[in-house]
Amino acid sequence: MKKDAYYADYLWYNSKPVENSWLLVHSGKITGCTAQKPDESYKLHYFDKSAIFPSLINTHTHLPMTFLRGYADDLPLHEWLNKHIWPAEKQWLSAEFVTDFTILSVAELIHSGTSCVNDMYFFTKNMAKVFSNAGLRGTLGCGVLDTPGDKKNQNSLFKNVEKLIEIYKDNPLINIAFCPHAIYTVSPDTYRRVVEFVQKHDLLLHTHLSETEWEVKESFSRYGKRPVELMDSLGVFDCKSVFAHCVHLNDDEIKLMGQKKANVSHCLQSNLKLASGFAPISKLTEAGANVTIGTDGAASNNDQDMISEMNTVALFHKGFMNSPTVFSAEDVFNCATKNAAHALGLTNVGELKNGFQADFMVVSYASAHMQPVYNHLSHLIYSAKKSDVTALYVAGNPLMVNGKLKTINEKKAVKDACGWSEKIKTWRQI
Numbered sequence: 001m002k003k004d005a006y007y008a009d010y011l012w013y014n015s016k017p018v019e020n021s022w023l024l025v026h027s028g029k030i031t032g033c034t035a036q037k038p039d040e041s042y043k044l045h046y047f048d049k050s051a052i053f054p055s056l057i058n059t060h061t062h063l064p065m066t067f068l069r070g071y072a073d074d075l076p077l078h079e080w081l082n083k084h085i086w087p088a089e090k091q092w093l094s095a096e097f098v099t100d101f102t103i104l105s106v107a108e109l110i111h112s113g114t115s116c117v118n119d120m121y122f123f124t125k126n127m128a129k130v131f132s133n134a135g136l137r138g139t140l141g142c143g144v145l146d147t148p149g150d151k152k153n154q155n156s157l158f159k160n161v162e163k164l165i166e167i168y169k170d171n172p173l174i175n176i177a178f179c180p181h182a183i184y185t186v187s188p189d190t191y192r193r194v195v196e197f198v199q200k201h202d203l204l205l206h207t208h209l210s211e212t213e214w215e216v217k218e219s220f221s222r223y224g225k226r227p228v229e230l231m232d233s234l235g236v237f238d239c240k241s242v243f244a245h246c247v248h249l250n251d252d253e254i255k256l257m258g259q260k261k262a263n264v265s266h267c268l269q270s271n272l273k274l275a276s277g278f279a280p281i282s283k284l285t286e287a288g289a290n291v292t293i294g295t296d297g298a299a300s301n302n303d304q305d306m307i308s309e310m311n312t313v314a315l316f317h318k319g320f321m322n323s324p325t326v327f328s329a330e331d332v333f334n335c336a337t338k339n340a341a342h343a344l345g346l347t348n349v350g351e352l353k354n355g356f357q358a359d360f361m362v363v364s365y366a367s368a369h370m371q372p373v374y375n376h377l378s379h380l381i382y383s384a385k386k387s388d389v390t391a392l393y394v395a396g397n398p399l400m401v402n403g404k405l406k407t408i409n410e411k412k413a414v415k416d417a418c419g420w421s422e423k424i425k426t427w428r429q430i
């Protein structure tokens with residue numbers, strides 16, 4: 001049996017601080033935490049002036065959209081989508097393209113301490129292959145957009161999802177999810193069909209919900225219902241599901257989502273950039289919903305950096321609520337770790353505790369902006385940058401050590417992305 005022990009000045013173990021101790025890992029699983037130096041049967045790893053935390057979980061993104069980072073900025077959501085994002089996707093989407101930009105995004109995720117991602121996009125098979133090769137954990141969602149009258153295409157999509165489930169059923173890192181895009185791009189009939197399918201196969205349904213005021217008006221004019229009411233009538237709250245954004249909610253909708261213990265992915269930086277508003281996460285938490293954090297795609301964020309996302313969430317809601325006590329560092333960290341694991345139905349990640357998978361990040365406190373240290377967790381939320389994350393392990397496997405990626409050729413990933421961007425720039429000028 002492979003036995004490893006990881007020493008740090010500070011560990012967040014069992015959701016509590018522990019100092020000057022060793023995290024014990026047997027064949028990728030956590031077996032304990034001890035102040036005693038382990039015996040010689042262990043391989044010892046020392047992290048100087050560092051802390052070990054559970055690694056982060058991003059509950060809403062579209063990784064291949066990294067190709068549109070900075071492609072169209074400072075525009076309202078619908079103009080941004082219809083005039084820029086969707087035409088570019090229509091032109092460029094291919095298996096090779098998705099593969100190259102997923103690799104680039106995975107490099108970025110690992111650098112920022114993210115070990116698990118809930119993604120919604122297309123070419124899921126190619127994305128799953130990248131994740132599997134990189135050793136990253138992923139709930140990878142097959143996107144659904146309705147094309148009126150195209151039943152044949154939809155039928156083949158459902159068949160493809162079944163094939164993917166079969167391929168990855170024994171892969172401990174990969175879960176397949178189903179992702180109807182939103183109520184304005186997917187019909188109620190298709191939502192019903194997806195709900196039935198995910199219940200049959202015990203999958204996660206991942207969708208956008210109430211991102212803009214326009215969406216609320218559109219839902220009302222098409223169906224006579226607000227989006228949350230519509231989702232409820234389609235049974236979406238009664239299956240395993242994650243709802244991205246949840247910005248425009250009235251009190252009844254908040255109450256209902258609380259009663260249903262709905263999983264919310266709060267994508268604050270994306271919502272702020274597109275000026276869509278922001279999710280009322282204090283009220284949602286109070287009502288009983290499970291709040292988690294997502295970056296959304298890099299076209300609207302413009303990064304996959306969960307360290308900076310946690311910082312924005314912590315600061316913004318204090319300002320908005322006019323209360324420095326709301327969303328403490330620990331509350332925000334829980335949103336990005338154990339709440340997120342719960343939302344994705346993962347019962348053995350999100351915390352460092354006995355029996356859990358050894359998914360953890362190492363954060364260095366050696367830089368000037370990280371000293372002095374009175375509270376390591378508060379520094380992680382209020383002072384740290386992603387460059388302070390020096391190592392990332394998933395199921396005990398090193399994906400990054402001393403800031404160097406172990407499973408991704410980062411130089412090649414950047415070179416490939418540059419190659420694509422040259423072609424895209426030429427196409428855009430025509």
Ligand SMILES: [Zn+2]
Nearest residue numbers: 208244296297
């Ligand atoms: Zn999104």
